[in-house]
Each structure stands twice: as C-alpha cells, then as structure tokens.
Amino acid sequence: MAHELNPDGRRTVPGATVPPGWTAITVPPVPEGKRSGWRRTVDAAEPGATGTEALPGNWLTPGDAVALPAGTVLLLADKAATGTDHAYQTARAYTTEDATVRAELLTSNGTLTLLWGPQHFRRSSTALGKTVTTALARLLEQHPAPGQDREPIVLAEAQRPNRRKARCWRCARPAARGTGHLVGHGAEAQTEHWPTCPAPGTPDASELPQPRRRPGCDNCDRSGRSHEAVDSSGIPGRVCGRCSGMPSYLLSFA
Incomplete structure (x- = not known):
C-alpha cells in the first residue's frame, strides 16, 4: 500500500478527517534524554485500583497527529533508565526505569493544559498505581470525559521503529531492525515496512x-x-x- 509522507516525516492516513467538535493535536513526543514513554486518553478511573483496567481509555503514539474530542484528559509518562537489576527467578539482567507522570486537558483550541503533576516515581511500574488512579478519579469529577468508547482518529503516523527483525504483515517480507513501523501495542503489535513496502525485486536491508x-x-x-x-x-x-x-x-x- 502506498502512503504519503508529510514534510515532517509523518505518514498521512488516507481518508482520515477531523469530525465536528473534535480537535487535531500532535501527541506530545518523548522528550530528548528519556528512554521511552507512553500516552493514553482516560475516560474513567477507579480510585485505589491499579493498571490500565482501572483507567479505561485508548493508547496514543508519541508524535502522531490525532483527532480527539475537546475536553479529553490525557495521561502521559516519560521513562528514563536508572540502572540494572536481576530478575528473581531467572537471574537475567534487565534495565530499571523511573517514570515522570502528568495529566493534561485538551482544550477546544488544540492546546494541552496541565491538570496534575509532573509526579516522579522511582519505579516505572508504579506509573499506573493507586496514587495515579486516585488523582485521575478526582480530576475526572471536575473534567468529565466527553464520551466513552470514542476512539482517537489517527491523521498522520510517526514512525515507531521495530526493535527486532520481523516480517511485514502487509507483504510478508522481512523488515530489518529499526527500519520498520510497529502497528498496535504489546503482544499484538505487528511490523510493517516504513514508509512503504519495497517494490518487487528490491531487497530489504535485512536481505x-x-x-x-x-x-x-x-x-x-x-x-x-x-x-x-x-x-x-x-x-x-x-x-x-x-x-x-x-x-x-x-x-x-x-
């Protein structure tokens, strides 16, 4: 499938438009110096609970241009590496991270207003803990979600590079590490070529x-x-x- 790249390097999504009453914004990118980060809309909150189940909403990709209803509350987390530790059962080393979390409100003119934070957590695993869910529950009482089950509309995608070699779900050919684009999140994420699949007979970098x-x-x-x-x-x-x-x-x- 052919895609059009904007001058800023983002890929336009064919047919995507901004509905009446919605606002187009660029999802805040991960700041320079941070290892990673995530962004999420929040439709409701269960105070005292933990995890994404306590904060129904939709994931947003940093750098994407999206359309959202004005009044949407966004939860943003930026993570930085703090050292290494070893898993208790396997003794395998892994990178430890902290997290800086904040909540922002999307206004009708397309700007984001800080509602809460930034709050620093020594462990990134607590970025969706009781402190955050309780704070979001209070915020949503003052700023109710404009409507649940209204998924964001992606207008232009920023590249989310694949971290390992994988097969493109579109053309079934391999995409070298860092050259493709991740579609979806978590275990269900798939890889596709960026910005387009190579022409027949043209080798991918991994080939x-x-x-x-x-x-x-x-x-x-x-x-x-x-x-x-x-x-x-x-x-x-x-x-x-x-x-x-x-x-x-x-x-x-x-």
Missing part, C-alpha cells in the same frame, strides 16, 4: 549481505569506522577516513 564482524574498518581492518559506505557487491558497512574516499568498486567488505 542484503552483511560485512564480516570486525572491530575496525570493514574494508582494510584499520582502526576507524566513522563513515558509512557500500562495497562493490552492494554490501553496506562502515569504513575509516582513508577508505571513505575510495569508489565503491574498490571496496570489499565480505
């Missing part, structure tokens, strides 16, 4: 031959890998400053 793994230049083995290059066989790699000035037909990374 190209790869250079031998070496610590230095892929062409001469000297120290230095600061320049991207493609060798005479079409293999992409990294080379030193001396080899960066050589034509492709003289380079060999295999």
Whole structure:
C-alpha cells in the first residue's frame, strides 16, 4: 500500500478527517534524554485500583497527529533508565526505569493544559498505581470525559521503529531492525515496512549481505569506522577516513 509522507516525516492516513467538535493535536513526543514513554486518553478511573483496567481509555503514539474530542484528559509518562537489576527467578539482567507522570486537558483550541503533576516515581511500574488512579478519579469529577468508547482518529503516523527483525504483515517480507513501523501495542503489535513496502525485486536491508564482524574498518581492518559506505557487491558497512574516499568498486567488505 502506498502512503504519503508529510514534510515532517509523518505518514498521512488516507481518508482520515477531523469530525465536528473534535480537535487535531500532535501527541506530545518523548522528550530528548528519556528512554521511552507512553500516552493514553482516560475516560474513567477507579480510585485505589491499579493498571490500565482501572483507567479505561485508548493508547496514543508519541508524535502522531490525532483527532480527539475537546475536553479529553490525557495521561502521559516519560521513562528514563536508572540502572540494572536481576530478575528473581531467572537471574537475567534487565534495565530499571523511573517514570515522570502528568495529566493534561485538551482544550477546544488544540492546546494541552496541565491538570496534575509532573509526579516522579522511582519505579516505572508504579506509573499506573493507586496514587495515579486516585488523582485521575478526582480530576475526572471536575473534567468529565466527553464520551466513552470514542476512539482517537489517527491523521498522520510517526514512525515507531521495530526493535527486532520481523516480517511485514502487509507483504510478508522481512523488515530489518529499526527500519520498520510497529502497528498496535504489546503482544499484538505487528511490523510493517516504513514508509512503504519495497517494490518487487528490491531487497530489504535485512536481505542484503552483511560485512564480516570486525572491530575496525570493514574494508582494510584499520582502526576507524566513522563513515558509512557500500562495497562493490552492494554490501553496506562502515569504513575509516582513508577508505571513505575510495569508489565503491574498490571496496570489499565480505
């Protein structure tokens, strides 16, 4: 399927429009320096409960252009790495994260007004804990949701790169790590090519031959890998400053 990219690099969703009484906004992106983040509309809240079940709503992708009803309450969390720990049962190392959470109100002129926070949590797992659900319940008493079961309309998508090699759900061809786009969330997320599927006969980056793994230049083995290059066989790699000035037909990374 063909898609149109906006000048800002987002992909326009064909046929998506802003309904009367709704407002178009850009979902706040994850700030620079933060490891990850999430955004969610909140239609209701169960004080004292935890998890997404206590906060019915819809996930939003940072950077997307979306249409939402004015008066929608958004919950936003930004996470940063704080260190490493080990799982109790498997002893496998994992990255620990904190979370900074805030709630904002979408006004009729398309701006977001801060309602609560920013509240810092030492563990990202508590970003949907009792403190947050209780605060959201109070906020929704003052700012009732404009209507439940009204899903956001995505007008233009920002890329959510795939973290591992996967097959595109559209064309069934592989998409290299970081070059595709995730559709959906959690275990149900699927990968598709970005911005479009490669033309028949055109290889994806994951289907190209790869250079031998070496610590230095892929062409001469000297120290230095600061320049991207493609060798005479079409293999992409990294080379030193001396080899960066050589034509492709003289380079060999295999």
